[in-house]
Amino acid sequence: MGWATGIMVYFLCWWTVLFAVLPFGIQPEPDGRETDGGWRGAPRRPAILTKAIWTTVVATVLWAGIFMIVRSDWLSFRSGWLAMTPN
Template sequence: MAYSISTALAIYFVLWWVVLFTTLPFGVRSQHEDGEGAPGTDPGAPVMARMGWKLLWTTIVSAVIFGIGMWAYHQGYLNIERLSKLMGLPF
């Protein structure tokens, strides 16, 4: 059973969001940690989130993980029979 384009895009979409939520806390410093902040703002608010870099890294890391997953699928490591046997489920 081969992936269709829509299935591959859906898997990449979910993977991209998981990686984004994983990369969000990296490199963020709060206003409390830096000692600077505007009056009336939360001390835990980030000083500089650098979302552009995080989106770029998320896309790159997601593409690498997706590529490894597709390679493993085409090599036969990620097929339903093998995974169900690994989990002890009858197929």
């Protein structure tokens, strides 16, 4: 895996994990009024920084696992049981 591919895979992992982490701990404002700038579905305390930190940690572990699998011969199309036959 080259550095550009590694960055793109990390970005995709981070973005996917972010959307998985965003709903954790959300408690909607029950009496939010649009005139006050609130909305009933808006969270009281979104804790975006905490979620971004957790997203980074989880995405890094996930990316490291993907990197190890790609670098190993366990899942390879060049050699092993998944190898394509030469023409």
